[in-house]
Amino acid sequence: MDAVLDTDWAAHWRGLVEARQALRAERAPGGDPWAVRAGDFARQVVIPRDWFMSVLEPWLRPTATLIDVGSGPGRYAAPLARRLDWVTAVEPSEPMRDRMPPADNLTVIGSSWEDAEPVPADLVICVHVLYGVADPVPFLEKLERSARERVFVVMRDSPHTIAGEVLGRLLAGSRPREPWLRDLLLLLRQLGIRPDLRLETYESTYRFASMEVAVEQCRHHVGPAWDEARGRAWLEANLRLDEDGSVRYDGGELTSGVLHWTPRT
Ligand SMILES: C[S@@+](CC[C@H](N)C(=O)[O-])C[C@H]1O[C@@H](n2cnc3c(N)ncnc32)[C@H](O)[C@@H]1O
Numbered sequence: 001m002d003a004v005l006d007t008d009w010a011a012h013w014r015g016l017v018e019a020r021q022a023l024r025a026e027r028a029p030g031g032d033p034w035a036v037r038a039g040d041f042a043r044q045v046v047i048p049r050d051w052f053m054s055v056l057e058p059w060l061r062p063t064a065t066l067i068d069v070g071s072g073p074g075r076y077a078a079p080l081a082r083r084l085d086w087v088t089a090v091e092p093s094e095p096m097r098d099r100m101p102p103a104d105n106l107t108v109i110g111s112s113w114e115d116a117e118p119v120p121a122d123l124v125i126c127v128h129v130l131y132g133v134a135d136p137v138p139f140l141e142k143l144e145r146s147a148r149e150r151v152f153v154v155m156r157d158s159p160h161t162i163a164g165e166v167l168g169r170l171l172a173g174s175r176p177r178e179p180w181l182r183d184l185l186l187l188l189r190q191l192g193i194r195p196d197l198r199l200e201t202y203e204s205t206y207r208f209a210s211m212e213v214a215v216e217q218c219r220h221h222v223g224p225a226w227d228e229a230r231g232r233a234w235l236e237a238n239l240r241l242d243e244d245g246s247v248r249y250d251g252g253e254l255t256s257g258v259l260h261w262t263p264r265t
């Protein structure tokens with residue numbers, strides 16, 4: 001048995017996603033796992049030297065179009081609309097879509113990528129979305145069909161440093177990991193795709209509107225292993241109050257990366 005060549009990387013991916021799904025005790029409110037995080041997610045802004053923007057830079061021009069798959073509140077879609085002819089954001093979570101800044105050249109499709117029917121664009125990006133997609137092959141094939149020039153997929157390639165995940169590992173002893181970028185590389189190679197790779201290691205910081213919001217989000221993230229007393233005590237010891245009344249968690253070093261390739265056909 002050859003550990004790389006004889007493994008079905010799509011089945012391996014599904015196993016990782018299903019093990020994570022089993023951690024959730026209950027369905028998220030309204031069935032949308034992102035509803036509780038949308039407000040804090042929107043607070044995060046793209047800094048001018050954002051590493052992924054620098055990877056995109058050679059492809060950006062005023063005549064190009066782009067689809068942002070799983071755009072969230074528009075962390076990339078909004079600044080990219082200022083650099084491109086047209087941006088189509090695909091985002092299933094209504095609270096996330098509600099926080100998207102409007103722009104004349106930005107269309108928002110309110111559905112999952114699997115159900116969306118966007119017209120193809122020059123560029124397709126998909127940033128930190130694939131972790132919960134159990135069946136990645138049709139998802140990736142659709143990214144490829146929808147791009148005329150280049151597909152970019154960003155994922156983490158080290159343990160997530162968000163407070164709920166760190167706390168979850170502490171309270172449960174261990175947690176199954178999510179799919180990482182290296183799993184995607186092996187899956188893309190299995191599909192016959194030869195992507196370029198760029199990895200980036202950076203300091204991670206997460207903001208919450210208040211301590212109560214942090215507790216609620218972490219309770220939801222940790223699932224059945226949540227312990228109210230230990231969870232609160234850990235958050236009170238590890239979150240710092242900012243001047244505007246919000247709290248922040250410095251998660252330390254995180255490695256993420258992008259795999260990007262020219263669509264076949
Ligand atoms: C971690 S957020 C990333 C948002 C944005 N791409 C960014 O980097 O700021 C993940 C987003 O992917 C969306 N998402 C999850 N599954 C999706 C799917 N199957 N199709 C499209 N979007 C999805 C979620 O609703 C959420 O807004």
